[in-house]
Amino acid sequence: xxxxxxxxxxxxxxxxxxxxxxxxxxxxxxxxxxxxxxxxxxxxxxxxxxxxxxxxxxxxxxxxxxxxxxxxxxxxxxxxxxxxxxxxxxxxxxxxxxxxxxxxxxxxxxxxxxxxxxxxxxxxxxxxxxxxxxxxxxxxxxxxxxxxxxxxxxxxxxxxxxxxxxxxxxxxxxxxxxxxxxxxxxxxxxxxxxxxxxxxxxxxxxxxxxxxxxxxxxxxxxxxxxxxxxxxxxxxxxxxxxxxxxxxxxxxxxxxxxxxxxxxxxxxxxxxxxxxxxxxxxxx
Numbered sequence: 473x474x475x476x477x478x479x480x481x482x483x484x485x486x487x488x489x490x491x492x493x494x495x496x497x498x499x500x501x502x503x504x505x506x507x508x509x510x511x512x513x514x515x516x517x518x519x520x521x522x523x524x525x526x527x528x529x530x531x532x533x534x535x536x537x538x539x540x541x542x543x544x545x546x547x548x549x550x551x552x553x554x555x556x557x558x559x560x561x562x563x564x565x566x567x568x569x570x571x572x573x574x575x576x577x578x579x580x581x582x583x584x585x586x587x588x589x590x591x592x593x594x595x596x597x598x599x600x601x602x603x604x605x606x607x608x609x610x611x612x613x614x615x616x617x618x619x620x621x622x623x624x625x626x627x628x629x630x631x632x633x634x635x636x637x638x639x640x641x642x643x644x645x646x647x648x649x650x651x652x653x654x655x656x657x658x659x660x661x662x663x664x665x666x667x668x669x670x671x672x673x674x675x676x677x678x679x680x681x682x683x684x685x686x687x688x689x690x691x692x693x694x695x696x697x698x699x700x701x702x703x704x705x706x707x708x709x710x711x712x713x714x715x716x717x718x719x720x721x722x723x724x725x726x727x728x729x730x731x732x733x734x735x736x737x738x739x740x741x742x743x744x745x746x747x748x749x750x751x752x753x754x755x756x
Contacts, residue, residue: 482724482725482726484504485504485507485725485726485755494648494656494658494683494685494693494695494720494730495511495720495728495730495751495753496658496683496695496697496718496720496730496732496749496751497513497660497681497732497749497751498617498644498646498660499511499546499548499753500604500615500617500646500648500658502550502555502556502558502604502606502612502615503548503549503550503555503558503755504550504555505550505551505552505553505555506550507549507550507755507756508547508548508549508550508755508756509546509547509548509549509558509753509754509755510545510546510547510548510753510754510755510756511544511545511546511548511751511752511753511754512543512544512545512546512751512752513542513543513544513546513749513750513751514541514542514543514544514749514750514751515540515541515542515747515748515749515750516539516540516541516578516579516581516582516747516748517539517540517542517745517746517747517748518537518538518539518540518578518581518745518746518747519532519537519538519736519743519744519745519746520532520535520536520537520538520574520575520744521574521743521744522741522742522743522744523712523736523738523739523740523741523742523743523744524740524741525740525741526740527738527739527740529744531574532574534572535572535573535574536570536571536572536573536574536590537570537571537573537574537575537576537578538568538569538570538743539568539569539570539571539578539580539581540566540567540568540569540581540634540635541566541567541568541581541582542564542566543564543565543566544562544563544564544565545562545563545565546560546561546562546602547560547561547562548560548602548604554609555606556605556606556609557603557604557605557606558603558604558605559602559603559604560600560601560602560603560604561599561600561601561602562598562599562600562602562619562621563596563598563599563600564596564597564598564599564600564621564636565594565595565596565597566594566595566597566634566635566636567581567582567592567593567594567634568581568591568592568593568594568633568634568635569581569589569591569592570589570590570591570592571588571589571590572588572589572590573588576588578746578748591633593629593630593633593634594630594634595624595625595628595630595631595634596624597623597624597625597630597631597634597636597637598621598622598623598624598636598640599621599622599624600619600620600621600622601619601620601622602617602618602619602620603617603618604616604617605617613647613648613649614645614646614647615646615647616643616644616645616646617642617643617644617646618641618642618643618644619641619642619644620639620640620641621636621639621640621641621642622639623636623637623638623639625637626638626639626669637669638666638667638669638672639666639667639669640664640665640666640667641664641665641667642662642663642664642665643662643663643664644660644661644662645659645660645661645662646658646659646660647659653687654686654687654688655684655685655686655687656684656685656687657682657683657684657685658682658683658685659680659681659682659683660679660680660681660682660683661678661679661680661681662677662678662679662680663676663678664676664677664678664679673705673706675703675704675705675706676703676704676705677701677702677703677704678701678702678703679699679700679701679702680699680700680701681697681698681699681714682697682698682699683695683696683697684696684697685720690722691721691722691723692719692720692721692722693719693720693721693722694717694718694719694720695717695718695719695720695732696715696716696717697714697715697716697717697718697732697734698713698714698715698716699713699714699715699734700712700713700714701714701742708741709740709741710739710740710741710742711739711740711741711742712736712738712739712740712742712743712745713736713737713738713739714734714735714736714737714745714747715734715735715737716732716733716734716735716747717732717733717734718730718731718732718733718749719731719732725755726754726755726756727753727754727755728751728752728753728754729750729751729752729753730749730750730751730752730753731749731750731751732749733746733747733748733749734746734747734749735747
């Protein structure tokens with residue numbers, strides 16, 4: 473494709489663009505027909521303590537640090553002339569590490585050090601089949617996304633340790649609202665169901681997150697976020713509350729870099745997780 477063709481395609485994409493300007497943890501931008509969005513999300517999450525059933529914080533017993541590196545490749549393709557329907561595919565690759573030293577670096581999950589090692593696993597864990605659509609033609613800022621996750625090797629020790637060993641279905645409700653010229657809100661609510669397996673009963677997780685974004689310039693979008701998640705599994709309820717901040721650098725409407733951090737500031741029966749997240753997005 474020549475430079476002129478690329479420029480014309482970019483200009484056409486901008487004229488057809490449907491959706492928000494920010495893609496912190498999920499994209500709700502609808503792809504016009506023949507356009508493909510590719511996103512790589514990488515997240516390091518780590519914890520060495522837990523919130524008790526009364527909300528008090530305690531170190532793991534025995535002392536340890538759990539760290540995971542989640543990598544997800546998302547491919548989304550436009551199939552509707554009106555930009556109201558997209559189809560996509562997700563591929564998940566995870567690495568997990570548990571250290572005996574609770575003060576060890578979370579970045580050790582990226583290496584193969586044997587120092588204080590309790591367990592280390594890595595694997596491609598699931599494939600997701602996804603649809604993204606605008607249910608109401610006159611409300612283009614409300615987008616629904618469904619993903620059906622298929623575990624690649626559900627009975628392996630790697631998938632069990634990495635926590636991605638069951639069939640699951642996620643529905644995401646995504647809404648953005650511009651307030652004035654430079655400030656807008658982006659809301660995300662999920663209904664995530666993991667189905668019953670031979671060793672586990674079905675469970676339901678409902679996270680809700682809100683992002684507030686300021687358009688600092690044409691390219692820089694700082695944002696803050698707050699969220700909560702509630703999981704109902706058998707007779708146990710897990711609840712956590714998170715807060716964080718990040719920055720999106722939009723090279724053009726077709727190419728974006730995104731980084732944000734959050735941690736758990738309260739919860740019940742939940743790990744005190746910290747998360748460092750990087751996203752790279754391109755449209756082709």
